[in-house]
Amino acid sequence: MATLHVVSSPPFTDSRLNSCLRVLGPGDALLLCGEAVQALREPSPMAQTLSALPAGALYALGEDCDARGLEQTLARQVDYTAFVALSLAYDRVNTWL
């Protein structure tokens, strides 16, 4: 019974990513898209926090990384097709609106 959390808001001016990390449970995964991918820039305290997540629990939308000139190794990059597949692989999707 695991949840895929989707966060798209900017990580440094908005509390959604931090709140999401607070409720992230074992088996859950986090997909960063939009401005939220900026959280993957190393080295930074936020990237450090994200690096502590279990292997396979962190994803990023590749297009949003590329658009921002972000080369990152913390998250597994996915395209839109894989995003859809991921949504189906978890019991529920929680989008942090």
Add this chain to the structure above:
Amino acid sequence: MARSLLMVSRRAPWSGLGAREALDIVLAGGAYELPVAMLFMDDGVLQLVKGQAPQLLEQKNLGANLQALPLFGIEALFVCGASLAERGLSAEHLALDARIMQASDLAMLFNQYNEVITL
């Protein structure tokens, strides 16, 4: 079998429509007898504070709608303990009888519902 819903309400009560919209979804679900629960976290916990006077801001009182939750069969009400503590709040400040959840319990709470909406 109706699918159950957890509404996570994290907007402050008097800035924007988010708090009221979350409440409307929950009350609508309750009216149709869907299994619905509500978790207040982040600024959403401010909705529960006693003694607010939104008429001074020319806003409708959200508190009256919150009090209606049990009448609509929504008795599963939870509040994030860490969000309360960050805002200098504790159980005594709350106008509604909601169960205070510690961070470790929150992930398990999500697992008990089919759908989650976070507003």
